[in-house]
Amino acid sequence: MDTRPFAVPAYRRVLVGQGASLVGTMVTEVTVPVQIYSLTHSSFYVGLAGLFGFVPIVVFGLYGGAVADRIDRRRLCLWSSLVTWVVTIALLAQTLLHARSEFLLLGLVAVQGAGFATASSARGAIIPRIVPHELIPAANTLSFTVGNIGQIAGPLVAGVLLTLPHGFAYAYAADAVLFTLSLYSTWRLPPIPPAGAATGTGIGAVFEGLRFIGGSPILLMSFAVDIAAMVLAMPNALFPEAAATRFHGGIGVLYSAVAIGSLLAGLCSGWIARIRRQGVALTLAVVAWASAITLAGFTRALWLAVALLVLAGAADLVSAVYRQTILQTWAPDEMRGRMQGVFTVVVSGGPRLGDLRAGAMAATTTLGIAWSGSAMLCIVLVVVGALAVRPFWRYDAHREHCEVPPSMSDSPTPRPRSPVEPAR
Secondary structure (H helix, E strand, C coil), X not given: CCCHHHHCHHHHHHHHHHHHHHHHXXXXXXXXXXXXXXXXXXXXXXXHHHHHHXXXXXXXXXXXXXXXXXXXXXXXHHHHHHHHHHHHHHHHHHHHCCCCCHHHHHHXXXXXXXXXXXXXXHHHHHHHHHCCHHHHHHHHHHHHHHHHHHHHHHHHHHHHHCCCCCHHHHHHHHHHHHHHHHHHHHHCCCXXXXXXXXXXXXXXXXXXXXXXXXXXXXXXXXXXXXXXXXXXXXXXXXXXHHHHHHCCCCHHHHHHHHHHHHHHHHHCCCXXXXXXXXXXXXXXXXXXXXXXXXHHHHCCCHHHHHHHHHHHHHHHHHHHHHHHHHHHHHCCHHHHHHHHHHHHHHHHHHHHHHHHXXXXXXXXXXXXXXXXXXXXXXXXXXXXXXHHCHHHHCCCCCCCXXXXXXXXXXXXXXXCCCCCCCCC
């Protein structure tokens, strides 16, 4: 691994906070659908949680990104994270009070999505400001790798806690404690005001960011392939039913398997920054992800399904790094908050739409069709789309950027060329 970003103190704080929060977040993300399934015995309601989380992610991801381009990003991240922490306390309270209401859980998921989307928009826009340009791919790889550790540890911890009496309460309490550590790490960051010209924070600023993406086939396609991967080939909402009816156990390892693969890929990731044709690499990574998901949906052996999900996770790490790097290096600083807002909508909202799609398909067809059928469609759409959008397919990361203002590390960092700027 390329560990040079560790030398930047502010980046280390971001990484520590992210790692602590993701362990707790994943505990809750496993606990909520399991609790909903225990109340309703329906994958449709589990998928419905995806819809309740998706709407606030869209609204607050886009609006939070516009705010992040206007005010101190550290302060925005801190206050929005506090909202998420309060929701975790509310989840613990509803369990202790034996509320037993799936609609209360869905409402808390919606509020949690709003806080998470706003914090993510600010946090993603921070990284290009605190590390030099040439270290951005390495910093993103480290961030995703630490995140994957959380995505492995969180479901495994949840799997253990949920077997205990009062397991739901233990799980939400663990999330609350870990998120407190994340809040402290964010509080320790230096002020990070936007470096570009001040912009508005209303709907006009949001549409300005969307127009920027619409004018760049490279950014537009990078988002499109991720939407296809998450909506059509994300089987998470099917794990409770699969664990109960097909594999007769294994809920924790099913939720952890993708993250295990991503972690293993991250540990061998030094080559990622050397790839020039990042559009091609992103396309191939998404095809590998959807292919592994397709095969996992056909098997009835838990160990084989987990092995295929591990392979899918390795491909997902590669695609995630390239998506984030293309976005952060192509957009100027005054647009990065809004770009991260859209990124948050796609990366976090996409899986929630995928949950809704998977749950609805499982309720109306079969588990196998819901798992593998749409993943095969994903492969076709991604390949056809990537080949059709020639600027994306030919994108060379080492050639298409120029200079930007210095980062907070006081190292000169280049800025990507805007799609409307001529090449030098």
